[in-house]
Amino acid sequence: MPRSVLIRIDRMFDLKPEFLQSVSNLEALEHRLAEDLSLLEIPPKEWVPASEYEGARILDVVIIGAGMCGLVAAAALKMLGIHNIVCVDRAPKGLEGPWVTFARMETLRSPKQLTGPALGLPALTFRAWYVAQFGTNAWEQLGKIPKNQWMDYLIWYRKVFALPVRNLVSVMNIEPVHDDLLALNVIDSGSGKAETLYARHVVLATGRDGLGGSYVPEFVESVPRKFWAHSADDIDFDALREKRVAVVGAGASAMDNAATALEAGAAKVDMIIRRKDLPRINKFTGIASQGVVQGFAGLSDEWKWKFLEHTLGAQTPPPRDSTLRVSRHPNSRFLLGTAVRGMHEEPESVVLKTSCGDLEYDFVIFATGFRVDLDRRPELVKFAPFIRFWKDVFTPEPGMENGELASSPYLGADFEFLERVPGSCPSLRLVHCFNYQATLSHGKLSGDIPAVSDGGRRLARGIARSLFVADRETHFANLVAFETPELLGDEWTDAAAAIADLQRGAAE
Template structure:
């Protein structure tokens, strides 16, 4: 009888089979080791991750790979819309080079490249330039599925407060059911993105103008309504270019880039020195050196991607106004006047691509903890000429991304809340907001939480050590020669 060998699966199914084999060979994920705990009749989560975008998924996966399984990610967005990739990120492709391993946690079969080649082939991969943002979102959806990560969508965290020094209560609203609920967690991870500790920043003068005339670049903008309109975009970064291009592609009569600098930045400084030295070593720098690195990078600014800039300039009605500072905004009839250093400019709509600012009043989940959080301005005074408001309001974090108290002893449970989002950059480097080193950030975070959980449960673990009585030797593996000799001597004496 001829028995044909089973053919290995191909395509995505084959990749998933290969990943399962890799995980099995590495004995991943390990068995659960954290003792189960309850409070108020409910199982306490070992960690609750707020946010299920890229950083939230990496955080959950990193914890799982250390045997911490009692975890859940909460995200207010529907499944497939987590993070910025298909919402307010309006670029056509990612900025990062396609070969970066990003969230793969050191597993070749978990990389975007493996996922892409499995479906479209090696030749197509070779021909690919940058990764289309929609495909990156599809990859993250697959990443969540193939690692079986626990995510609850359409649920918003509305508040957090300590139950005691070792436990946090989390209030949330489930949009699907409309019901409020309370969860309990031993650790909370804020994987909440660029605006994770605040909101999009716009100059104060904009708030005196009706919102129908302006938006922040991260807002949900109806670009179809801008058809035939005159649009101004304030800023020169990636989001500025992508919003201007989207407006032009939607049929805007024109989009003017209003840029304060005389020249646009051209060199991405941090990319130029990217290495495992920076990834692993930045957190070991003194405060002086951390500030020096980040102040220089922020001062140099990150240039917009070449493709995004060409996406604007290919339109004859896409214009660039350099060396043009914006000083005010006022309404005029059915439009607005943008007051600039070059004089008044008239538009129908303005998009502020002016970044994000820390503002804890905008974060209901941090309402209780906000007064106790230590920021860099509470600890560090920069040298004259190196003052930087954005850095000053960055959280001053511990080695595991945990918040620290402004006054020691004022809020002991604050150490249980971990800031795994973009504002962590001054303390840890760019490990919790961008693609390149997010796996390193996730592993650093997870190791810290694992250490904290083990130390907290030390009495239980010691009791388990004492109680463990499974023998490796049964007693029949050897003969006691000394006893035999004693018997012989005893016999001789008799």
Template sequence: MTFRSAGLPALEARLKDDLSLLELPSKSWVPPRFHDGSRVRDVVVVGGGMCGLVALASLQLLGIDNIVAYDRAPEGREGPWVTFARMRTLRSPKQLTGPALGQPALTFRAWYEAQFGRDEWARLDKIPRTMWMDYLVWYRKVLDLPIENGTRVLEIRAIEDDLLAVDIERLADGKRETVFSRRVVLATGRDGLGAPFVPAFAKSVDRRFWAHSADAIDFAALRGKRVAVIGAGASAMDNAATALETGAGSVDMFVRRKDLPRINKFTGISSQGVVNGFIGLPDEWKWKFLHHTLGAQTPPPRDSTLRVSRHENARFHLGSPITDLRQVGDHVVLTTPRGQYPMDFVIFATGFNVSLETRAELASFAGNIAYWTDRFAPDAGLESEELATSPYLGPSFEFQEKVAGRTPGLERIHSFNYPATLSHGKLSGDIPAVSDGAQRLAKGIAKSLFVEDRGIHFDNLKAYDTPELQGDEWTDYEATAQEKSA
């Protein structure tokens, strides 16, 4: 029987059987705890996108099941895939297992073949972006992961050394409540510890003239318009192509470098050695690896670049950093070392920065979260503001205090998002090794919870009295011999 004829119900039955053979999920083992009459969550996850899903699944498989994730988006719109991501297909090769957690039946390939067959899988080039979202929706359903949509996390506070209060708001009715949790995982994506970055000069221009690539952009309103895109990365190409395909009059791409980057450095050395070994590197070597990668930059995918360049009304301006942007009547003028350019709209594909002070949910802790700049000073010539402002994380993605003892409870918040890369490698923002990252996170949390509850577990050990032997399984040879001789 082929997957095509069996369909998703058969795949789901196969997954259920596979997990049963491995005795997964493990039995629940974390002792219940209460505060002010309310059951305390073992873990609260902020974010229900890909990283949030795989974090929940990893915890659940380890028997940590008193968990929940909160996401602001409606169900099926978590993460970037059907919101501000504008590529046609994923950049990762289709065969990467992503969030499957070592379960063949949980892979995208199994999900795809169950519906379309193996021949169609062989013909598939890359995974369509919206289809990846469909797969994640199925992943959530088949694992029965606990996510509450339409819920915003307002603030995380420490109320005891070993307990966090999570203030949430239900967006449908504005109702607020406080949930108590022993751990919080921030699975909040690319901008999870900050905000989209735009140059300072953009903020002096009326907002109707520009957007960041992560914004909701009305591309239909740009038909016939002169559009500028700042940047040369993947998102820059995707936004430029979307504008062109929607009918923009012209799209000019402004790139600081004199040439586009050609080589994706980290892809070239990807291996289980990097996945598992990066965290073991001394700080200076972690810095060297990431500094070299950032310096080389990640090239945009070839197909994304061709998607732009095939349009005659697309122009690439290399060696053209923006030195000024000013509003002139009903348009703006961009200035570069090579000239001035009148434009109707500007899209900044300039990435994200870490700015903890802008994250309301971290207001109680932000001033004492350690950055890499607080722990490590690079050699001359290796300076990097982006790396310096990365959070300096512990072995389970937990925040560290800048000044020890000032913010009790901080180490109970785990940064499972893109800014964790310098501390852990690329395990918490991209598809390829996200399962490895989530398993590291979950195992670290499991270890900490067990250690904290060691007294309870020891009492349970002492109280355990289910006999293995009944006493009738053997006889004492000498005693039996004496009875016979008596």
């Protein structure tokens, strides 16, 4: 927006000078980013041949999910000249991912200086975006990034990279058309229209529950839902005012949900924690390095399992800020060493049966994580019987068994699913698992902020390679047909004429 226009708007609405300056500075950052992209020739020209199926143009890649991982995947593909792509997300614009929905922390856990999804572009970092609007002093005083501000940054990221996103679109199923093509049946909840998208590759950027859903103990499911929720559910915390609330679990989401209930006016909140003490050390943070980011995928299966089994066994502690957010309330309790063994309904409450006796509450929140359950993912119904999991190919040493790891998909080098039985579903290689469940195969590249750019680039390079190999005949034909000369024939003296001149000179 030109400065003159901003001044006119200022006069109309009496906007503060600081606001005008922040808008101007953000525009300057966007110009800087555009110049950097131009200098790097990003995005390069499109090189993937266009194709059609039954009169519809085939998309090179459909990305399911437009949260952080989906946006990074789309941006990384564009940076390699793959333009015929789209992200689809069932959420309204601005509500993609967990940040302003079920993520109930106040700030991110990741340190503010991490470059996250910036893909190596300084002007695309959160820091550049923040400083442009609030200044260097504000950046230096900032502790951790407020989660709503992170969402604002991702919205800007999507805008400045002109990423193609369709909101309010749900994928009902994916099915193979043939070995090299997939059909996605989708519904646009905004218009109510159903349609079929054809794609050469599909990326599942579907988050923490991307291959299943939330997990609660089996005994909970028989109790009416008015008495309980999972921590990832849409919870009416205002309804918990003056209520007795229990939160089962001790991770980050447990603390954040407990704190939200306390801040909403709950009469009391008990943290029901099976362990006798809270975990205190974040193991993977201690070895964070480019060595882990780049090298984890090169480990043997035995070593990958060893790293992850040790990390999961130690558990990740809740953030200190989140824990203090709970403990500062005098009506909160940490019931350590208390295992939940059952739950039943009373006329106006529920009773948790625990290793320390029966405990009565008005509402219980289960922060008990997620599990792989392909039956809950309609987009994978056609492929579920063919997907290879770690339990199909790897047997850990005695004492190192882990059900969560065993149910992880055993992925290929480009995050693609592999067949349990070779040859049983050739089109499965076209579906890429770019979410939390890829961790055992690739490390933490597709769920957390620190290394998401590395994950996006690895994914995009693999898809680019696959597309080129698949179109090799077309690319070779283009090579053969290419006839644009660099030399025009007037750059040198005619050899025959030159020889004749030499011969005449010798004769004379």
